[in-house]
Amino acid sequence: MIVFIIKRFLAAIPTLLILITVSFFLMRLAPGNPFSSDHSIPAEVLANINAKYHLDEPILTQYFYYLGGLLQGDLGPSFRYKDFSINELMAQSFPVSAEIGIWSFLVALLIGVGCGVIAALKQNSGIDHAVMAFANLGMVLPNFVLAPLCILLFSIYLNWLPSGGWNDGAWPYLIMPVIAMSTSYIAQIARITRGSMIETMHANFIRTARAKGLPMSHIIFRHALRPALLPVVSYLGPVFVAIVTGSVIVDVYFSTGGIGQHFINGALNRDYSMVMGVTILIGTLTILFNAIVDILYAVIDPKIRY
Amino acid sequence: MFMSSKLQTVDALISTDADIDGRSLWQDARRRFFANHAAIASLIILACITCISLLGPLFSQWHYEDIDWEALSDISLLGRPSIESGHYFGTDTLGRDIFVRTMQGGQISLLVGILGSFVAVVIGTLYGAISGYVGGRIDNLMMRFLEILNSFPFMFFVIILMTVFGRHIFLIFVAIGAISWLDMARIVRGQTLALKNKEFIEAAHACGVSGLQIILRHIIPNLLGIVVVYATLLVPNMIILESFISFLGLGVQEPMTSWGALISEGAITMEIAVWQLAWPLAFLVLTLFCFNFLGDGLRDALDPKDR
Numbered sequence: 001m002i003v004f005i006i007k008r009f010l011a012a013i014p015t016l017l018i019l020i021t022v023s024f025f026l027m028r029l030a031p032g033n034p035f036s037s038d039h040s041i042p043a044e045v046l047a048n049i050n051a052k053y054h055l056d057e058p059i060l061t062q063y064f065y066y067l068g069g070l071l072q073g074d075l076g077p078s079f080r081y082k083d084f085s086i087n088e089l090m091a092q093s094f095p096v097s098a099e100i101g102i103w104s105f106l107v108a109l110l111i112g113v114g115c116g117v118i119a120a121l122k123q124n125s126g127i128d129h130a131v132m133a134f135a136n137l138g139m140v141l142p143n144f145v146l147a148p149l150c151i152l153l154f155s156i157y158l159n160w161l162p163s164g165g166w167n168d169g170a171w172p173y174l175i176m177p178v179i180a181m182s183t184s185y186i187a188q189i190a191r192i193t194r195g196s197m198i199e200t201m202h203a204n205f206i207r208t209a210r211a212k213g214l215p216m217s218h219i220i221f222r223h224a225l226r227p228a229l230l231p232v233v234s235y236l237g238p239v240f241v242a243i244v245t246g247s248v249i250v251d252v253y254f255s256t257g258g259i260g261q262h263f264i265n266g267a268l269n270r271d272y273s274m275v276m277g278v279t280i281l282i283g284t285l286t287i288l289f290n291a292i293v294d295i296l297y298a299v300i301d302p303k304i305r306y
Numbered sequence: 307m308f309m310s311s312k313l314q315t316v317d318a319l320i321s322t323d324a325d326i327d328g329r330s331l332w333q334d335a336r337r338r339f340f341a342n343h344a345a346i347a348s349l350i351i352l353a354c355i356t357c358i359s360l361l362g363p364l365f366s367q368w369h370y371e372d373i374d375w376e377a378l379s380d381i382s383l384l385g386r387p388s389i390e391s392g393h394y395f396g397t398d399t400l401g402r403d404i405f406v407r408t409m410q411g412g413q414i415s416l417l418v419g420i421l422g423s424f425v426a427v428v429i430g431t432l433y434g435a436i437s438g439y440v441g442g443r444i445d446n447l448m449m450r451f452l453e454i455l456n457s458f459p460f461m462f463f464v465i466i467l468m469t470v471f472g473r474h475i476f477l478i479f480v481a482i483g484a485i486s487w488l489d490m491a492r493i494v495r496g497q498t499l500a501l502k503n504k505e506f507i508e509a510a511h512a513c514g515v516s517g518l519q520i521i522l523r524h525i526i527p528n529l530l531g532i533v534v535v536y537a538t539l540l541v542p543n544m545i546i547l548e549s550f551i552s553f554l555g556l557g558v559q560e561p562m563t564s565w566g567a568l569i570s571e572g573a574i575t576m577e578i579a580v581w582q583l584a585w586p587l588a589f590l591v592l593t594l595f596c597f598n599f600l601g602d603g604l605r606d607a608l609d610p611k612d613r
Contacts, residue, residue, distance in 0.1 A: 018454050023462060030469045140594035142546045144553050144566070145587060148573035156577060248461070248554065253573070264554060267465040275462065282459040290457075 005295055012287045019283040020276075024066060027272050028059055053079065066276070075280070076273035086277040089262060094281070096166060097246030097258035103174060104181035105243045112186045113232065116193025117220070120228075123198055131190065138187030147180045147253035164255040177250045185239055192232050200228040230301055237293035241285045245278075335531070338607040345603020348596035355593055359412030366406050396581040398571065407563055408586050414564040415545050415590070418479040419597075422544035425483025427537045430490025431529065435521050437491070438498025449495070456488055464547075468556045478557060482547055490536055497529050531608035538601035542594040549590065565590040 050056040054065050069076055075086035119131040141149075154176060155163035161172050200206065201224060209219045251261035259278060266274030339345060363369075395404035437448040467481035501507065502525070510520050526533075549566020551557040558564045565586045572583030 015450075015454055015457060019457055022454075023458065026466050030466055136595065136598055139598055140542065140591050142549070144550060144573075145569060145591065148569070148576060148583060149587075151573075152576055152580070152583075245459075249550070263459070263461060264465075267462070267469075275465075279459055279462050283457045286457040 001298065004298070005291075008291045008294060012291060015287055016280075016284060020067070020070070020280060021063070023276060023279045023283075024063055025059070027270075027275055028062070030270070053077070066273075070280075075277040078274055079269070079271045086273050089274070090259070090277060090281070093246075093257055093259045093262055096256055097251075097260065098244050100174065100177045100181060100250065100256065100258065101240075101244035101246060104178045104185070105240055107178055108182040108185035108189055108239075108243075109236070111182075112189025113193050113229070115186070115190040116232075117197055117225070117228075119190065119194045120197030120201065121220070128194075132194070135187040135190040135194075138183045138190075141183060143180045143184065143247060144249045144253075146183055147176070147249055150176045150179055151253065164253070166256045173254075173256075177254050177256055180250055180253070181243060181247060185243065188235065188239075189232060192235055193228065196231045197224065197228040200224050203227075226300060230297070233296055233300065234293055237289040238286060241282065241289050245282050245285065331531075335607040339603055342603040342606060344599045345607075348599040348603070351592065352596045352600065355412065355589065355596075356416060359409050359416060362409035363406050366403060369403075369406065395585045396579065398575070398579065398582045404568075404582060404585055407568060408565070408589055411563045411565045411568050411586060412589060412593075414558055414562065415548060415566070416593070418482070418548040418564070419541040419545040421476075422479035422483040422486065422548070423537050423540040425480055426486040426490055426540055426544075427533060429484065430487030431494050431526060431533055432521075433487065434491035434494025434496075435498050435525050435529065438495040439502050439517065439521050439525060441499075441502075445495075452488055452491060455485075460485065464551060465556070468551070478548065478551065479544070482544055482551075486540065486544065486547070490533075490540070493532060493536060494529055497532055498525055501525055501528055535601060535605045535608055538597060538604050542597040542601075545590070545594065545597075565593075 047056065054062050057065075066076065073087075075090065078084045078086055078089060081089065115131045115135065119128045119135075122128050151163050154161040161175055164173075166173055206219060206224055209223050214223075246258040246260035248260035248264045250256060251258040259281075262274055263278040265271070266278065395408060397403055398407070433448065433452075437445045463485045464481065467484070468478075507520060507524055510524050515523070545565070548557060548564060549569065552564050552566035553570040558567055568586035569583060569590065572579075572586060576583045
């Protein structure tokens with residue numbers, strides 16, 4: 001098991017290196033550069049700026065500069081926010097996205113699994129149909145639709161919640177971003193849980209447990225839930241990363257100042273190091289959580305041996 | 307007499323019996339699909355939405371670029387939806403007719419959704435089938451490549467493709483399709499692995515059919531069911547994605563529009579003109595809802611073990 005974990009993480013290193021390399025060169029080869037949009041900079045000043053950021057050197061040299069910085073944990077200076085390094089901007093915005101993300105993840109997980117299990121246990125009843133209709137509705141309400149609807153309802157008509165801002169994560173500021181983030185995931189998780197729970201409840205070992213006269217709660221929590229949650233776990237890995245690294249939509253609509261906004265602005269302004277920083281963050285987390293999912297799989301499912 | 311009539315009925319029975327031939331997989335699937343009322347209703351609604359999107363602009367006196375200067379003077383009053391002014395859905399804050407713009411946006415959204423999925427399905431199916439069929443080291447390499455692509459943030463690709471290819475509408479869906487085939491490829495590969503050891507593949511191989519021919523003529527037709535299902539489920543994702551890109555200001559360019567662009571405009575002005583948000587949103591949500599039901603219906607019909 002330990003060997004497997006070590007192997008799994010070692011295999012991630014080349015993937016990460018390729019990710020860094022490819023995104024570095026793709027970003028540089030795309031037309032435009034960070035200072036091309038600034039109007040009328042004298043050529044000498046531009047040359048100075050380019051020299052400061054090593055932009056006048058061959059691309060390969062730039063690449064090794066960047067890798068060298070990366071090894072020391074330095075993501076480089078921002079090309080857009082002139083007085084900030086990427087590390088500082090990340091340290092500012094990632095906790096915001098992470099806080100919204102972790103709450104959204106917990107909400108999505110609890111409600112999603114709950115709904116899915118209830119729907120599966122009452123298969124084809126009114127409750128099942130109601131829960132699944134709700135789940136279907138969640139799937140067709142993407143966050144850029146939900147966010148304005150939430151603001152319209154809670155801030156403009158009812159005037160209950162502030163329409164935006166962060167305020168160090170005070171709960172009134174958290175509610176709408178969490179709703180906008182979690183709804184579509186609730187729907188997905190509920191659908192997956194329902195499907196696999198129905199399959200599990202028809203399995204032979206559940207029939208045996210029933211025949212032994214075990215109480216229903218015991219059957220559900222001790223016997224059915226564990227195998228039924230396997231497909232959910234494999235779905236959750238990438239989802240956790242996607243949720244935690246934030247969403248542009250949420251950042252823009254609720255002005256929370258999370259990481260998603262920086263990513264898009266960085267890409268539009270050719271802020272190379274910002275885009276690279278976020279790409280590396282998301283890539284690393286994706287690879288890390290895929291590995292964790294693999295390991296969790298082995299823990300949950302005793303049939304899997306490495 | 308009695309005997310002969312009995313013989314006749316038996317005769318008739320035999321002759322009718324001979325007419326009944328076995329039901330094919332597709333006939334079975336069609337029967338199951340037509341028994342699913344939600345899926346049929348969705349199909350009808352989708353057909354209606356498509357027709358309205360294509361034909362609707364003909365029934366309005368406005369054009370999607372036209373500005374109604376009179377309504378512009380007081381949007382919250384004169385821009386309201388009304389039959390008399392010809393603005394069935396009202397106008398936006400620039401005085402443009404929402405009805406016609408929603409229809410025009412619908413054309414773009416549906417086109418991007420369907421063509422984007424088409425691109426994704428073609429690439430994904432070929433990639434997955436080749437990877438699964440060839441196997442061995444090439445399979446390993448191809449799957450490794452997939453894993454690397456998968457660890458890139460999705461938006462990174464979208465933005466790079468947008469900056470390289472510009473903001474042409476047809477390039478948008480090619481770009482979207484070109485990065486959405488990853489799941490498709492994985493699903494198809496799994497199915498191919500299950501198929502490739504079947505006798506009929508072995509038979510084709512023994513007859514000297516080339517690898518490419520086996521993939522195109524024998525493997526892909528057998529994957530068609532699952533491909534159709536996932537293609538249907540891809541379309542709403544594509545529409546959402548296009549809307550998202552339009553929201554970022556990278557999608558369709560003015561004066562053309564899409565549902566996503568209309569929604570993001572409407573979200574800004576929702577305090578003055580709710581209808582500017584409401585109509586495109588209603589159309590988008592209804593369309594996505596129908597595609598999801600249609601996809602579920604197709605899955606139940608073509609892939610019954612999943613129920």
